[in-house]
Amino acid sequence: MNQEEIIINEAIRQFAEKGLRFTVQDIAENLHMAKKTIYHSFSSKEELLIAMLKSGFARIQEDKRRILSSEETLPKKLRRAMIAIPDEYAFLDFRQLSGLEQKYPSAAAELHYQLEANWEPIYQVIEEGKRSGQIRKDVDLTVLRLIVTSAIENFISSEDLRNNNIEYQEALNSLMNIIMKGICL
Numbered sequence: 001m002n003q004e005e006i007i008i009n010e011a012i013r014q015f016a017e018k019g020l021r022f023t024v025q026d027i028a029e030n031l032h033m034a035k036k037t038i039y040h041s042f043s044s045k046e047e048l049l050i051a052m053l054k055s056g057f058a059r060i061q062e063d064k065r066r067i068l069s070s071e072e073t074l075p076k077k078l079r080r081a082m083i084a085i086p087d088e089y090a091f092l093d094f095r096q097l098s099g100l101e102q103k104y105p106s107a108a109a110e111l112h113y114q115l116e117a118n119w120e121p122i123y124q125v126i127e128e129g130k131r132s133g134q135i136r137k138d139v140d141l142t143v144l145r146l147i148v149t150s151a152i153e154n155f156i157s158s159e160d161l162r163n164n165n166i167e168y169q170e171a172l173n174s175l176m177n178i179i180m181k182g183i184c185l
């Protein structure tokens with residue numbers, strides 16, 4: 001692992017512990033390095049958050065590719081791939097991203113971009129499901145993407161899940177139950 005990856009991994013660990021309240025000083029102390037060493041790699045906390053998002057979504061895309069190439073049934077593949085979270089991120093509470101848009105607008109824009117990007121493999125599997133009769137032919141891919149990404153963004157930015165004692169992963173599973181019952185024949 002290079003120095004940037006080490007810093008990103010520690011930032012993820014700090015995020016898991018403190019949410020967006022983690023500081024560059026927290027990272028420096030735990031890595032036994034000077035803050036200026038971190039700032040040499042990342043000019044600001046927001047730049048570090050963006051790097052964390054890019055790294056995390058790269059791992060999510062790897063996980064999606066693995067899921068979509070598995071021998072599972074098409075509906076199971078879709079269900080798992082649309083809300084894929086690699087095992088190394090299973091401990092994260094993504095509800096802690098609440099407030100990202102207000103405090104770190106560039107990082108929020110990156111999150112939005114990452115949620116909207118790289119849907120082509122999912123689209124291909126859905127089209128395969130339409131051809132094989134496992135997915136309804138009238139499922140609009142753009143609308144489906146908007147439903148999923150909007151729900152995920154809402155889960156992250158709203159306090160509703162926390163106020164109703166709903167875990168993030170539980171909310172994702174519930175979302176997929178509703179969607180899969182709506183798109184499958």
